Each structure stands twice: as structure tokens, then as C-alpha cells.
Amino acid sequence: MAHWYLLALTALVVLGLQRFLYKVSAEMHCNSAVTTFAFMATVALLSWGVYLPRAAVVTRLAPLLTISLINSLGFLTSTLATIEALKNLSAGSVYPLTRLSTVLSVLFSLAYFGDRLSLRQGCGVLLALAVIVLLARSRGGSGTVAPGHARRGFLLALLAIAGGAASTVSSKFAALQVDSFGFMAVSYSMSTLLVLGVKSRMFPRQAGQRTRPALLIGLVMGVTNFFGYYAFLRALAGGPLAIIAPLVGMYFIMAVLLSFLVYRERITRQQLLAILLTLLSILLMKS
Numbered sequence: 153m154a155h156w157y158l159l160a161l162t163a164l165v166v167l168g169l170q171r172f173l174y175k176v177s178a179e180m181h182c183n184s185a186v187t188t189f190a191f192m193a194t195v196a197l198l199s200w201g202v203y204l205p206r207a208a209v210v211t212r213l214a215p216l217l218t219i220s221l222i223n224s225l226g227f228l229t230s231t232l233a234t235i236e237a238l239k240n241l242s243a244g245s246v247y248p249l250t251r252l253s254t255v256l257s258v259l260f261s262l263a264y265f266g267d268r269l270s271l272r273q274g275c276g277v278l279l280a281l282a283v284i285v286l287l288a289r290s291r292g293g294s295g296t297v298a299p300g301h302a303r304r305g306f307l308l309a310l311l312a313i314a315g316g317a318a319s320t321v322s323s324k325f326a327a328l329q330v331d332s333f334g335f336m337a338v339s340y341s342m343s344t345l346l347v348l349g350v351k352s353r354m355f356p357r358q359a360g361q362r363t364r365p366a367l368l369i370g371l372v373m374g375v376t377n378f379f380g381y382y383a384f385l386r387a388l389a390g391g392p393l394a395i396i397a398p399l400v401g402m403y404f405i406m407a408v409l410l411s412f413l414v415y416r417e418r419i420t421r422q423q424l425l426a427i428l429l430t431l432l433s434i435l436l437m438k439s
Contacts, residue, residue, distance in 0.1 A: 156391030157438060159383045160399045166380030168406025171234075173373045175411050178238040182366035185347060188231055190367045192343045194374020195381070199337035207334065216330045216338060219322050223335070224342035226318030232347075233312035240305030242417050249309040253316030254401035255281055260321050261393035273395055276436030280398035283426045283433060320397055327388035336381065395437050405430050 177187045230250065237246045258277065261267050269277060326335040387396050405427055411417045 153438065154391065156387045156389075156396065157399075159387035160391065160396045161434070163380050163384040163387060163400045164403045165406065166376055166383065167400065168403035169410075170373050170376040170380060171403060171407040172410040173369055173376070174235050175238055175407065175415070177235060177366065177369050179415060180362060180365050180369070182362050182369060184232065184235045184366075186363050186366035187370040187373070188228075188235065189344060189347045190370025191231075191373040191377065192228075192340045192347060194371050195378050196337055196340035196344055198374070198378045199333050199340060203331065203333040203337045206331075212330055216334055219326045219330060220335055220339040220342060223319050223322040223326065223339045224346065226315045226322060227339070228343045228346050229315030230312045230319055231315075231343075233308045233315065237305045237308035237312065240301040240308070242411075246305065246309055249306075250312040250316060251401045251404050252285070253313045253320065254398045255285075256313070256317035257320040257397040257401075258394050260317075261324070261397065265324070265393060267392040267394035269392065269394060272436050276433045276438075277395060277398050279429055279433040279436060280402060283402065283429045286422055286426045286429075320401075321393075323385060324388050324393045327385045332382060332385045332389075335385070336378075399434065399437050402430050402433070 177184070230253070234246060234250055237250070258281065326332070326339075384396070384400055387400070408417075408419070408423065409427070412419050
């Protein structure tokens with residue numbers, strides 16, 4: 153079994169847990185800006201702590217800053233849009249829909265990086281994309297959502313798709329061209345500053361929003377993302393984006409299952425079928 157495949161599976165599990173914490177934040181009516189700030193600041197601090205002792209060996213500053221800025225803008229857009237979309241739609245609708253960004257990433261990888269897949273791996277990738285489309289078309293138990301909320305949630309999910317694709321593709325460039333911890337440190341520091349800049353305009357404080365739980369959830373999200381995202385970068389450094397992106401992109405399955413177990417969100421037949429197909433897809437993409 154290839155090393156990059158094991159790293160991708162690790163990223164799938166850990167990032168799935170982190171994405172479930174988005175749902176926890178929404179259910180507890182936490183301030184989204186506080187949650188996101190604590191999350192990104194935690195990753196930035198952990199990354200700087202690892203990177204600074206070895207920073208002297210890094211000389212490619214311009215690529216590091218450029219790639220980090222693109223990644224930061226994409227990831228911040230995806231994160232904030234996902235959290236807000238969860239306040240309008242169920243996790244079973246939001247997570248799969250936002251992962252349609254994987255389709256864009258795979259197309260870019262095949263065209264730009266020229267990834268070559270075996271027949272089995274190609275089938276696994278197609279099956280993974282089919283799973284994402286299947287779940288995106290599922291109502292995810294959101295039939296009782298008011299039309300206005302459903303429309304706002306859908307538009308936010310589309311914004312998350314665009315940001316997610318930019319973040320994924322820039323991560324591949326980072327894995328190949330710059331130091332992983334340096335990239336994480338700079339990118340998440342930029343994201344943290346951007347959150348401070350947009351929080352009052354995008355997320356004005358509302359009655360009932362909780363700050364202390366938001367801070368705690370953000371810290372836990374930061375720790376899980378630090379390990380999960382590093383595993384993702386190391387996988388990208390040794391494996392094809394066209395396989396790793398859809399493989400890791402199925403982490404929402406874990407988030408949906410946890411949302412069902414904890415919050416009793418209804419799982420439709422389409423979602424259940426997609427979960428079974430996900431397991432088959434993971435086996436097919438095994439190198």
C-alpha cells in the first residue's frame with residue numbers, strides 16, 4: 153500500500169472529525185467569526201512553532217507568500233461559507249454539496265499535472281465523484297427548510313465550492329514547491345488576519361450567539377486540522393491530486409454519520425447508498 157494513500161486516509165478521518173465540529177458550532181449557536189478565528193489562529197501558532205526552528209533553510213519566499221495568499225483566500229471563503237450554510241440547511245445537504253469543488257480540482261489535475269491513473273483507480277475516482285453528485289442532489293432531510301433559508305444556504309454552498317477548489321489546487325502547488333509547515337504557518341496567519349478584517353461586516357453579533365463555546369470549539373478544530381491538513385499535504389507531495397482530492401474529499405461522510413448519531417439528522421436512502429459506494433471507492437483507489 154502506497155505511503156501517500158495511507159496519509160490520504162488519515163487526512164480523510166481527521167478532517168472528517170473537524171468538519172463535524174462545524175456542525176457542532178452551528179447547533180450551539182456559536183459566533184462563526186470567533187470559531188473561525190480561534191481555529192485558524194491555533195493552526196498558525198502550531199505551524200510557526202514547528203517551522204521557525206528550520207526557517208533558515210527556506211529561501212523561496214516569493215512562491216511561499218503567493219501560494220499561501222491564494223490558499224488563504226480560498227480556504228477562508230470555503231470555511232465561512234460552510235459554517236453559515238449549515239445554519240440554513242442540514243449537514244447531509246451542505247457537506248456533500250460543498251465537496252463538488254473536488255470535481256473542479258480533478259479536472260484541473262488531469263489537464264495541468266497530467267495525472268495518469270490505472271483503470272481501477274480511474275473507476276474509483278469516477279465513483280467518488282458520483283457519490284458527491286448523488287449526495288449533492290439529495291435533499292438531506294431539509295424538506296422542511298423555508299424557501300428563503302434554502303436559497304441562502306445553496307448560494308453559500310456555491311461560494312464554498314469555488315473557495316474549496318482554489319484551496320485544494322493551491323495545496324498541491326504548496327506540497328511540491330515550498331515547505332509544508334512554512335506554508336501552513338503563513339497561509340493560516342493570513343486567514344486569521346482576514347477573519348479579523350471581515351468579521352464585523354460578514355458576521356455582526358446577534359442575540360443568542362455564544363462566544364466561549366465558539367472559542368473552545370475553534371481550538372479543537374485547529375488541533376485536528378493541523379494534523380489532518382499536514383497529512384493531506386504530505387500525501388499530495390507523493391501522490392496524484394486526481395486521486396487524493398476525491399479520496400480526502402469524502403471526509404464529509406464521517407461528518408454526516410456523526411451528525412446522524414449526535415443530532416439525529418435523517419439519513420435518506422440516497423445518502424445511505426452513497427456511504428456504501430464511498431467504501432467501495434476507497435478500495436478501488438488503493439494503489
